[in-house]
Amino acid sequence: xxxxxxxPSWVICKSGTSVKIECRSLDFQATTMFWYxxxxxxxxxxxxxxxxxxxxxxxxxxxxxxxxxxxxSLTLSTxxxxxxxxxxxxxxxxxxxxxxxxxxxQYFGPGTRLTVT
Amino acid sequence: xQNIDQPTEMTATEGAIVQINCTYQTSGFNGLFWYxxxxxxxxxxxSYNVLDGLEEKGSFSSFLSRSKGYSYLLLKELxxxxxxxxxxxxxxxxxxxxWGAGTKLIIKP
Numbered sequence: 001x002x003x004x005x006x007x008p009s010w011v012i013c014k015s016g017t018s019v020k021i022e023c024r025s026l027d028f029q030a031t032t033m034f035w036y037x038x039x040x041x042x043x044x045x046x047x048x049x050x051x052x053x054x055x056x057x058x059x060x061x062x063x064x065x066x067x068x069x070x071x072x073s074l075t076l077s078t079x080x081x082x083x084x085x086x087x088x089x090x091x092x093x094x095x096x097x098x099x100x101x102x103x104x105x106q107y108f109g110p111g112t113r114l115t116v117t
Numbered sequence: 118x119q120n121i122d123q124p125t126e127m128t129a130t131e132g133a134i135v136q137i138n139c140t141y142q143t144s145g146f147n148g149l150f151w152y153x154x155x156x157x158x159x160x161x162x163x164s165y166n167v168l169d170g171l172e173e174k175g176s177f178s179s180f181l182s183r184s185k186g187y188s189y190l191l192l193k194e195l196x197x198x199x200x201x202x203x204x205x206x207x208x209x210x211x212x213x214x215x216w217g218a219g220t221k222l223i224i225k226p
Contacts, residue, residue: 043121043218044160044204093159106214108159 002028004096006109013084013116020080021112023094029074030096034106035067038091050077074099084116119143121217123205128223129195137190137203137220145210151179151190152204154219160204163190192222200224 003026013019023033033050048058048069056069068080077096081088091113095106120142129135141149148167152160166172166181166188178191190203202219209215 041218043216044206045216046214091157095159105162105165108161111157111159113157 002096002098002101002107004094004107004109006092006094006112008112009110010113011115013114015085015116016083018080018082019084019114020078021092021094021114023077023079023096023109025075025096025098025107028096028098028100028107030077031074031099033071033077033094033096035069035077035079036093036095038093038111044093047079081114084114086116089114089116119209119215121205121207121215123203123217123220125218126221126223128225129192131195131197131224131226133195134191134193135195135222137192137205137222139188139190139205139217141186141188141205141207141215141217143207143209143215146183147208147210147212149179149181149188150204150206150208150214151188152206154202154204156201163203195224197224197226 005024007022031052035047036044037047038044046059047062048056050056050069050071052071052074058064071077091111093111095108123139151163154160164179166179171180176193181188202221204219205217206214
């Protein structure tokens with residue numbers, strides 16, 4: 001089956017620093033990847049849709065200058081949280097749509113737990 | 118606005134059957150999804166309904182009524198490993214996934 005990996009799986013950083021999270025599709029190509037954020041006991045919240053070779057589309061209320069997304073290849077998208085603050089602490093999950101698969105299925109990565117101190 | 122409602126928490130007994138309901142109000146409809154999410158992990162896909170009716174997949178099935186804005190996920194022969202959160206998500210007219218907050222299912226021996 002399709003596998004999506006994320007790195008790192010967890011990270012602790014100091015307030016004001018930047019953190020990069022990688023999302024890779026391991027055995028398929030993905031023109032579209034999605035970045036979600038999930039706070040404890042809450043629903044997944046879509047942050048942005050990442051398209052290979054073009055600028056990401058951000059959801060309303062998500063600062064594009066704070067959450068930098070780069071989708072430079074068909075298997076890799078990165079999310080950089082710049083100048084992180086404690087309120088950015090969350091579970092960040094990416095998902096990818098297989099370019100050769102059905103149009104409805106998204107494959108999720110295992111998530112990255114970010115803690116900002 | 119767009120809204121997905123599902124119960125916050127349910128409890129069931131090992132070996133039993135449980136039905137998790139989901140009602141939705143969205144701008145358009147292009148399919149309804151059910152995902153399973155264990156604590157601290159990412160969601161895994163369970164089912165997809167785009168037409169009315171029941172989709173059966175072994176130990177679980179999913180039902181959709183578009184006219185009622187309603188779906189349910191039926192889990193049969195529950196096992197302890199089925200303890201997880203179950204997320205209902207609807208794809209709207211813009212093909213965006215709108216997520217429910219999830220139903221935490223607790224299974225007791």
